[in-house]
Amino acid sequence: MAIGYACLTIGVPGTELSRCTLKNASEVRLRELIIHNLTALEAMIDYNIKNNLMFFRISSDIIPFGSHPVNQLAWWKDYEDILYSIGRKIRESQMRVSMHPGQYTVLNSFDENVIENAVKDLLYHDRLLDSLGMDSKSKLVLHIGGVYGDKKKAGKEFVNNFKKLPNSIKNRLILENDDKNYTTQEVLEIAEQTKSPVVFDNLHNTLNPSLKSLDEMEWMIECGKTWRTEDGKQKIHCSQQGKGATPGSHSNTIWMNPFLEFYANVPAEADIMLEVKDKNLSAVKCRNTACYNANGMELEKEWAKYKYYVLSRSAALYSEIRQLLKDKKSPLAKEFYEKVETAMILSEDKGAEVNAAEHVWGYISKDSSTAEKNRFQKLISGYKNGDNSIVPVKKHLLKCAAIRKIDYLIESYYFYL
């Protein structure tokens, strides 16, 4: 059982991905981007190892235009060594990685060109995993695709096109229920014909329920039966509906208590991929509360990253959590994260924001230049009287912290939440 996150790492310098538009995709630019993104990927892998996050989805954007004719580079050869050394870290740590071509990779289209592009895109993803030296337990998640007015027929088209794929892709593909078209039940029927494992997605299953009425646990068991030894552990997607957002959009964080209820029904062996905006933050939180009760030392590490964020929401909560962590013998991971989540749902409090900003500024002010001082004062008073939001204040503080290489501040979630 591992809990993972997708594509991006928050609050870790050096993990930012870059890209370009089609018209700027020169060979030189593409090479720069590939080097940059592989370096970022390695930083994400390092972070995962250091933080014992052993399940991870690699972003499709690592190789820009990876399946587009504008990119004619033999990147898998030119960057073989970097790819291999990243892959070695993944294997030696026994991390499981996967990829997920997006909603625009449609294998069952009635348009020949779209199918052709989908196959190219699958080849790109497969090749990246191969280049890292991953085996077929490193999966490619795919949706069935469009309906085109006749779902049965479109499902058959998917199976037909699947059969034409190279074996290495067939062995990697796993099929996921989606939020609008193909239900868990329908995906299971298609997967039976392609002999593919099925990924259960809880939010999609809620938004687009099957005809047959099974509960979440029963569907997860049904999907579990499609996973063979050579596929590795069953994979499950977990996300929560963003409050006040359009149906299907992901929440800012995985709320702990609903997650724990969901987790109780997840088959013991399954790996859970979280789809959530705060990425690694939720993965750590869910791991620390669901898989085991994190000890005081681990919570102190988390607190170091959350503290200025919490302070920026509420000084009272800040004090409460500090008090909570003083008693390190009793189990308190859930209480800790419950309070952090309380901070997240508070509405903006200008007094608290100013207090936190000034607190952070305290680490910088001692050796700050006049220009830095003036800018901080200007932005803070601008925030107080409504000329600007807190965002530029935080940006300025982060910049000052980065210049001084104050890791303790740079890694604070205060700047990223």
Add this chain to the structure above:
DNA sequence: TGACGTCAAGATCCG
């Protein structure tokens, strides 16, 4: 024709 989703690039605006 635009919404959908993603998130950095690119463009524009502002002092």
Add this chain to the structure above:
DNA sequence: CGGATCTTGACGTCA
């Protein structure tokens, strides 16, 4: 001119 903020891009389907 630098920095903040707003808009575009690239993909395919569906209303």
